[in-house]
Amino acid sequence: MQVNMTINGQEADEEIEPRMLLVHFIRDRLGLTGTHWGCDTSNCGTCVVLIDGEPVKSCTTLAAMVSGHDVTTVEGLEVDGVLDPVQEGFMQCHGLQCGFCTPGMMLTARALINKNPDPTDGVIREAISGQICRCTGYATIVRSIHWAADHDAAVSVGSAS
Amino acid sequence: MQVPAPFEYERATSVEHAIALRERLGEEARFIAGGHSLLPMMKLRLANPEYLIDINDLSELFHISEESGEIRIGAMTRHRDLLDSELLAEHFPIFRDAERVIADPVVRNRGTLGGSLCQADPSEDLSAVCTAVDASCVIRSTSGERVVSMSDFHVGPYETAVGDAEMLTEIRIPLKAHAGSAYEKVERRAGDWAVVSAGAAVWMDGDVIADGRVGLAAVGPNTTSIGPVSDALRGVAPSEDLYRRVGEIAAANCSPQTDQRGTAAYKSHLALELTRRSLRRAVARAQGQEA
Numbered sequence: 001m002q003v004n005m006t007i008n009g010q011e012a013d014e015e016i017e018p019r020m021l022l023v024h025f026i027r028d029r030l031g032l033t034g035t036h037w038g039c040d041t042s043n044c045g046t047c048v049v050l051i052d053g054e055p056v057k058s059c060t061t062l063a064a065m066v067s068g069h070d071v072t073t074v075e076g077l078e079v080d081g082v083l084d085p086v087q088e089g090f091m092q093c094h095g096l097q098c099g100f101c102t103p104g105m106m107l108t109a110r111a112l113i114n115k116n117p118d119p120t121d122g123v124i125r126e127a128i129s130g131q132i133c134r135c136t137g138y139a140t141i142v143r144s145i146h147w148a149a150d151h152d153a154a155v156s157v158g159s160a161s
Numbered sequence: 162m163q164v165p166a167p168f169e170y171e172r173a174t175s176v177e178h179a180i181a182l183r184e185r186l187g188e189e190a191r192f193i194a195g196g197h198s199l200l201p202m203m204k205l206r207l208a209n210p211e212y213l214i215d216i217n218d219l220s221e222l223f224h225i226s227e228e229s230g231e232i233r234i235g236a237m238t239r240h241r242d243l244l245d246s247e248l249l250a251e252h253f254p255i256f257r258d259a260e261r262v263i264a265d266p267v268v269r270n271r272g273t274l275g276g277s278l279c280q281a282d283p284s285e286d287l288s289a290v291c292t293a294v295d296a297s298c299v300i301r302s303t304s305g306e307r308v309v310s311m312s313d314f315h316v317g318p319y320e321t322a323v324g325d326a327e328m329l330t331e332i333r334i335p336l337k338a339h340a341g342s343a344y345e346k347v348e349r350r351a352g353d354w355a356v357v358s359a360g361a362a363v364w365m366d367g368d369v370i371a372d373g374r375v376g377l378a379a380v381g382p383n384t385t386s387i388g389p390v391s392d393a394l395r396g397v398a399p400s401e402d403l404y405r406r407v408g409e410i411a412a413a414n415c416s417p418q419t420d421q422r423g424t425a426a427y428k429s430h431l432a433l434e435l436t437r438r439s440l441r442r443a444v445a446r447a448q449g450q451e452a
């Protein structure tokens with residue numbers, strides 16, 4: 001079947017098998033390997049991408065279901081060489097160690113800050129509670145997201161267009 | 162790598178279209194709502210439908226409204242919208258209690274009320290919620306609509322009254338005066354399925370409970386309606402003693418299994434204790450003592 005969607009502002013028009021999961025479409029078909037693929041059981045959240053601005057687990061979504069929609073992957077955060085404040089925050093506050101969970105964490109953070117520019121610790125922890133980090137113990141991730149919220153100069157990348 | 166077996170995919174453009182497709186394609190076809198129960202099963206090849214009918218474009222199934230003395234919720238309403246709804250929080254705070262602890266926020270962006278009820282997993286939190294508030298389910302086919310109670314809706318584990326050529330379109334909850342409701346869940350970690358959960362709803366008449374219901378999750382196949390609980394609550398003034406007695410009735414009427422989430426004895430204990438806590442909080446809310 002034919003699917004057509006916007007990924008990071010660019011049109012993707014591809015012939016696929018209906019059973020193709022969004023994570024494989026993004027990684028294998030489009031070569032955007034920033035989206036990670038971990039547990040494959042809807043539990044770890046490293047595969048999170050934004051669909052129309054909302055975080056969704058791409059291992060539990062068919063590419064076919066997303067046809068006609070707007071997808072943002074981690075590659076879409078940086079624009080013209082300028083990092084998103086969320087990416088800056090993760091650098092400044094050591095929000096990653098091995099980096100495996102980071103794409104999903106950053107996209108969830110982006111969606112959160114778009115909705116709530118001044119989230120509390122509790123709100124941040126709740127927002128990332130569907131995502132697992134095996135390295136950081138989360139404290140630096142929470143700090144990174146605070147940093148991003150504080151430095152968010154009305155960047156609207158990843159919000160619903 | 163887990164990938165579903167091959168199937169054909171079609172996106173429905175209206176409820177009528179979806180039902181007509183279902184009628185034509187028969188038992189080899191399934192609706193896909195949020196896909197957060199169905200796709201994991203298809204990845205494990207526990208479900209192998211030949212056709213998927215995507216119902217995510219059916220805007221008529223996304224609503225939470227008050228109409229004819231009822232709250233009506235469309236089948237495609239997502240967990241996130243149940244959590245955020247002020248209308249539900251005002252009339253049935255049990256939904257917000259439950260949605261705070263159903264899966265995680267990312268899963269809640271996709272999973273739906275209709276998918277949860279139709280999945281009919283005995284651990285499904287929304288089944289317990291809908292049982293407690295005495296919801297009824299609107300089931301549509303090409304020949305019209307029928308409305309069934311929660312106890313008739315759940316035929317058994319993973320089995321509902323929705324036929325091959327039918328769709329769950331809406332649930333309806335009667336609005337009655339002086340209502341209170343609450344939900345209590347014990348889980349092993351954030352985002353997990355319940356070890357056990359209990360929901361309670363009461364409707365007061367002055368100082369006595371005019372009617373009350375309890376719904377449990379994860380304690381056996383048949384807890385969608387515990388008649389003796391309601392018998393014990395009706396016409397009685399609330400007290401700690403009553404909550405304990407009703408908790409004991411709830412525990413006696415369930416049949417939990419020992420599994421990795423806990424022993425049967427522990428789950429029976431939870432059934433008692435969570436019934437007691439949810440009733441206590443439901444009554445306090447009905448009496449305006451807790452927001």
Ligand SMILES: Cc1cc2nc3c(=O)[nH]c(=O)nc-3n(C[C@H](O)[C@H](O)[C@H](O)COP(=O)(O)OP(=O)(O)OC[C@H]3O[C@@H](n4cnc5c(N)ncnc54)[C@H](O)[C@@H]3O)c2cc1C
Nearest residue numbers: 192194195196197198199264272273275276277279286329
């Ligand atoms: C990691 C994870 C954790 C979870 N934790 C919990 C939890 O703690 N508590 C809990 O209750 N749930 C939990 N869930 C399940 C979650 O709530 C699912 O979203 C829900 O069970 C199914 O909803 P869905 O819309 O995704 O349904 P789908 O997967 O799309 O569908 C499920 C079934 O219902 C059928 N169906 C869907 N809609 C209709 C309709 N309108 N008419 C007829 N048939 C229909 C489908 O054909 C399918 O057979 C969890 C899920 C995941 C992935």
Ligand code: FES
Nearest residue numbers: 038039040045059
């Ligand atoms: S790979 Fe999707 S949630 Fe883990």
Ligand code: FES
Nearest residue numbers: 097099133134135
């Ligand atoms: S940085 Fe290693 S899993 Fe999060």
